[in-house]
């Protein structure tokens with residue numbers, strides 16, 4: 612499955628990806644990161660619909676789901692949920708003691724302070740149909756199945 616959001620030529624650099632030189636970025640255009648393109652207005656709206664559809668609260672996560680996970684503040688990686696530990700008691704977050712939920716990815720157990728905490732799912736075959744349905748009729752995105 613391939614999802615593409617509508618793009619337009621970057622108005623800052625006119626599509627070249629380059630703009631005036633500065634010492635930290637060289638001539639890379641910061642309007643588009645050097646790609647020469649950025650999301651159109653409809654593309655941005657569609658992207659927001661997609662991003663919202665990929666969010667799930669910690670309490671609804673189930674074993675087997677594929678998630679985007681950033682461990683120890685590193686870059687997000689696709690990881691499959693191998694265990695959900697309900698009812699972590701007396702988990703302390705931001706000075707408050709709350710009941711939390713633990714989610715294990717491989718051998719790493721990550722604790723979430725609130726059951727309402729929002730996590731991000733990764734695109735995988737299990738949810739292709741539902742994502743396709745959500746994006747159907749939305750402007751600014753093309754979905755190839």
Ligand SMILES: [Zn+2]
Pocket residue numbers: 621622623624625626627628629640641642643644645646647648
């Ligand atoms: Zn640009």
